[in-house]
Amino acid sequence: MTAKVYESAADAVADIVDGATLAVGGFGLCGIPDVLIDAIAATSATDLEVFSNNCGVDDHGLGILLSAGRIRRVTASYVGENKEFARQYLAGELEVELTPQGTLAERLRAGGTGIPAFFTPAGVGSPISDGGMPWRYDADGSIAIASPPKETRVFGTKRYVMEEAINADYALVHAVLGDTEGNLVFDKTAMNFNPLAAMAGRVTIAQVERLVEPGEIDPASVHLPGVFVQRIVHTGPQNKRIEKRTVSASEGTSQ
Structure with missing residues (x-):
């Protein structure tokens, strides 16, 4: 293990204080750093400013911090399925900067590459x-x-x-695979915003489902190099949530 690996999510987020800015990965409910968000919810940190594609759903992901009144401002590309997000915004309880999705992605990437x-x-x-x-x-x-x-x-x-460009005090991301030096691999749609959020954080914290030793990941398969990651938490496989379930009737049954 290296100095980047933390024993728990609580240890990894312990220095996130009131007023901190957070770049948070995830797309819909894919690739959400839910363990890290839950760990922040267990602290007293409040008045947070968040940069994320969306704000989860009412009872999962960033929706947990939002429902608890811990988020002051959100920069996102859409409200999504989060009714509390819409309610707080329209009621004047939350400041929201809506920005085109591609622009948000590029603002995060620019922050990570030093482009102002x-x-x-x-x-x-x-x-x-x-x-x-x-x-x-x-x-x-x-x-x-x-x-x-x-x-x-x-x-x-x-x-x-x-x-x-966007630069945040901390970035929170979820990876399916990572090594102890912070080299990360993301799964499918989780690629959309996790690497970009990770680049924008001054301190990037990654929760990984599978943690391996350096050299075990083919360099050609690395989606984000470890230079962008300062802290790692091994969480194991996570329960995957479905944002909106759609089913069809079986053949021969009525609608």
Whole structure:
């Protein structure tokens, strides 16, 4: 074992304090670092700011911290199936910055590669670039905080909007396989945001289902090199949640 491996999730998140910023991996309910989130929920840390594709569901993932009133602000690409997320936002209890999914992904990646900002065509000519997006509502439904206008610039004949990189105090990610040096492998859809969130964290904490020694993972199979990972928790296989179950009737039965 190396100094990166922690005995428990509680030990790995123990220094996350009030007001910390968190980049959290996962896509829907795929690849959510649920053990790490549960460990934070068991602490007193509050007033958290979260960067994540979505906010889990009401009783799982980031939804647990949200329901407990521990999250102050969320930057996400959509609300998803979390009714409490929508309720807190519309009631003025939560500040929310909605951003295009590809833009969010690139902002996280840019933070990890030292790029302070970039230009993209996504959102040009809309409230994304022009400002006025409701970040926080008042209790009466009026807009308390609106997004500011962003810099735009023409390259060639096309206008682009500038988006700033994301850097977070901590990143929380889930990997199906990792070694004790922090080299990680993600499974299928969990690849969408976990590597990017990991890159954006100043301290990245990974929960891994299977932990092996250095050299046991083919270098060509590594999705995220260990240089981006500071802490590792071996959790074993996790119960996989289904966000929305759809079933069809068997042949010969009525709908």
